Amino acid sequence: MPVDEREPVVAPVRRRRLKDRLPVRLRHHWKPAGALCAGLAVAVYFFGDARVSPYVTSSSRVEADTITQNIEGTVGLYDASVSHSIQLTYEQTDFDKMMKEFEDEGTKDYLSADLTIDGVHLEDVGIRLKGNSTLSSLRGKGMGMPGGGRNMPGRAGAQQGAPPAADQGAGGGRDRGRNTGGGPGTTEQQPGRQAEDGEKGGNGANGGGAAGGQGAGGGGPAGMVQYDLSAKKPEELPWLIKIDEYIEGRAYQGEREISLRPGSDDQLPLNEALALSLTKSSGQPAEGYSFTSVQVNSRPAVTRLMVDNPDTEYAEAVGDGNGVLYKARAGGSFDYRGDDPSDYETSFRQLNKTGSQDLEPVMKLIKWADEASDKEFEEELHQYVDVDSLATYIATQNLLLNSDDISGPGKNYMLWYDLDTKKFSVLGWDYNLSLSGDTAAGPDDKVSMGGGPGGPGAPEGGLPEGMPEMPEGMPEMPEGMPGGGNGEAGKGRSMGGHALKDRFLESDAFEAVYKAAYRKVYAKTYGSGTAKQALDTIAEQAREAAGSSAAGSSKELDAAVKKLRTTVTERTAALAKNKQVTG
Numbered sequence: 287m288p289v290d291e292r293e294p295v296v297a298p299v300r301r302r303r304l305k306d307r308l309p310v311r312l313r314h315h316w317k318p319a320g321a322l323c324a325g326l327a328v329a330v331y332f333f334g335d336a337r338v339s340p341y342v343t344s345s346s347r348v349e350a351d352t353i354t355q356n357i358e359g360t361v362g363l364y365d366a367s368v369s370h371s372i373q374l375t376y377e378q379t380d381f382d383k384m385m386k387e388f389e390d391e392g393t394k395d396y397l398s399a400d401l402t403i404d405g406v407h408l409e410d411v412g413i414r415l416k417g418n419s420t421l422s423s424l425r426g427k428g429m430g431m432p433g434g435g436r437n438m439p440g441r442a443g444a445q446q447g448a449p450p451a452a453d454q455g456a457g458g459g460r461d462r463g464r465n466t467g468g469g470p471g472t473t474e475q476q477p478g479r480q481a482e483d484g485e486k487g488g489n490g491a492n493g494g495g496a497a498g499g500q501g502a503g504g505g506g507p508a509g510m511v512q513y514d515l516s517a518k519k520p521e522e523l524p525w526l527i528k529i530d531e532y533i534e535g536r537a538y539q540g541e542r543e544i545s546l547r548p549g550s551d552d553q554l555p556l557n558e559a560l561a562l563s564l565t566k567s568s569g570q571p572a573e574g575y576s577f578t579s580v581q582v583n584s585r586p587a588v589t590r591l592m593v594d595n596p597d598t599e600y601a602e603a604v605g606d607g608n609g610v611l612y613k614a615r616a617g618g619s620f621d622y623r624g625d626d627p628s629d630y631e632t633s634f635r636q637l638n639k640t641g642s643q644d645l646e647p648v649m650k651l652i653k654w655a656d657e658a659s660d661k662e663f664e665e666e667l668h669q670y671v672d673v674d675s676l677a678t679y680i681a682t683q684n685l686l687l688n689s690d691d692i693s694g695p696g697k698n699y700m701l702w703y704d705l706d707t708k709k710f711s712v713l714g715w716d717y718n719l720s721l722s723g724d725t726a727a728g729p730d731d732k733v734s735m736g737g738g739p740g741g742p743g744a745p746e747g748g749l750p751e752g753m754p755e756m757p758e759g760m761p762e763m764p765e766g767m768p769g770g771g772n773g774e775a776g777k778g779r780s781m782g783g784h785a786l787k788d789r790f791l792e793s794d795a796f797e798a799v800y801k802a803a804y805r806k807v808y809a810k811t812y813g814s815g816t817a818k819q820a821l822d823t824i825a826e827q828a829r830e831a832a833g834s835s836a837a838g839s840s841k842e843l844d845a846a847v848k849k850l851r852t853t854v855t856e857r858t859a860a861l862a863k864n865k866q867v868t869g
Contacts, residue, residue: 302565333489336360353542353599354535359406363539364574364594366827372592373402373581374413374525377839385517388415389425396531408538412531415587419617420548423515425522512844513548521582524548526595543595546580547718550588552842555829556821556850559591561686561717564811565819568682571604571702571713577831596700596715601638604713609704611637611713612648614697619783622656625649634701645702651710655785664795669728671786675711675798677803680787681729685807687722687857689733693784725856728864729804801866808867811857821854 361368365795376399384397396412415421514524527544530536538544554577565572567761581587581739594600601611618633627645634648651670658666667673683691690701698716703709723733790796811817825847834842861867 295581311671312445321735330460352535355533355537355542356540357408357536359539360404363403363541363544364576366576366823369830369833370404370576370578371402371587372590373579374412374520374527375400375402375583378583381520384414385424386594388421392425395497396528403538406538410532413525415526416461416526416545417548420513420524421515423513423691424517465741470732502567503663504613513549513553516754518692518761519585521580522550525652535747537599538600541594541597542599543597545593547591547593547716550580550590551832552638552846553590554843555718556590556824556828556844556846557721557853558717559824559828560626560817560821560854561688561720562593562852563824564686564817565577565682565714565717567816567820568807570678570682573600573715577698577828579831581776589828594646596637604702608706609702610647612645612701612703613637613676613715613837614692614699614701616697618697620652620655622649622653637700643705646864647708647710648701651701655789660789660793663789664793667790667796669710670710672707672709672711673799674803676786676790677800678721679712679809680712680790681800681804681807683714684727684729684733684860685811686717686720687723687725687727687733687853688714688717689723690716690719691787692771694719721850721853721857725853726860729866777822805867806863812861813868817854817858825851 296387311676361370363370376397378776380397387395393417396414399410399413399447400412401408415424494744517523523546525546527546529538529544530542536542547555547558559575559577562575573596575591578590578592579587580590596611596613601609604611612634615633615635618630620633624631627649630645630649630652634645636643636645654666655663664844679692686692690696690698696719697717698714700713700715702711702713704711710772724731727733791800826849828843829840833841
């Protein structure tokens, strides 16, 4: 039988269609997937160059940055009834490098040091210089002006804390004029500089602040202290001690940051300690403080004031902790800059709940204060701010003769946002310019630095004797505008003043609540004799600390106490004669 030698027929292979190559599930649900892709394409086309700003609105009370190692210590850190001691040791080469970088660049980097506090030893804490104007003598830049003035003329170590221009608005009191402020030392933040407590320089007088008033008698420049700081005397420098800088999660008695304030022995800032004591006695939050002897390496010990630096733990201790604390930065402003939270990070630092909250409440407050008419401000303020609390804060700053408060060039204030009421309260901090000025200032008077110029008791002729003239080329202020600004309520206050305080005091609608708050705080501080009693206690505590310090001079300290006592006595007498205060 013949064999069929034909080649076998091979069926043609058909190529798979494109849709057959897709997964079965995708073929079944291709319409929703296609719609999603189309939507993304449209979004990218129309909004690809738009900035997306995340907003966190959760009311979570959880704080991400937790303490994992809390060192208890032997005595309470801010227990003023006991003596305290601090010893810092570090490598001299590291210190020299840090100082050179500060002198050349103005940066304030941390230095690793060992800390012994009240007999408890902690290795590898971080320490850095703290302050702005206070430190200007270290850089050889001469005059240290509150809020800036780093390049003002003058010799190194010149008198610190020069007063601002007339009507600068750097203090409490009531003024019917447009208190828009300005003047020397209230310059805006330099481009590219971070202004938070001078982390990388900055122009303001935050943290260490401008050189503080010593409460040296009545009014005028006598209240301003000259700090002639030197790298050869590190025990006298203003320091920020950060317990967890190199060991994450570590704290000492629940504190991560301790501030050693400027001034030692005869220049000990007794005024700041008294201001903190009176603020607390009035029922408002205030940082803890105590006096301590401080020794650095093998240098002689000196007497210093240490103060709780507002941080996460401080913020969580305010009220019941269900709120967010924002600290104003020295070079920032209260100006509305749009709806991007990142544009406000140079003006405010959020201290707590950074994982669940952001700057949105502050942005809304600023926008409202910027856009509200006078009538809207009066009718709607209570929706944004605890009005009684604001009145109490403003009254307290006037009573304490604090020229560098919310409206001062150093912007020494914090905003507390209550997550329950959705309202703000203003908190004070950094009182080294308090109790300096005209002791007769009443609730309707502004408090200016050193009593003037522009404030009660201001010396004739402007700046005090020995103060340098303003440099040539400085722009003149518009005619009729005290200290600059546009004079419109709520606007133009970057150079001094503050929309909340200024508009509150300018409005007749809030006069009754302000005067009531003033009388209430007065009764708790001066009227009850608390101010004099607190000064006696503080003086004794300072003497005890000086007694444990090898360099403590009882004679010099007694002179400082006497000056402050004169201020407190005169202030108490003047307020007692003011019928607006006593009723």
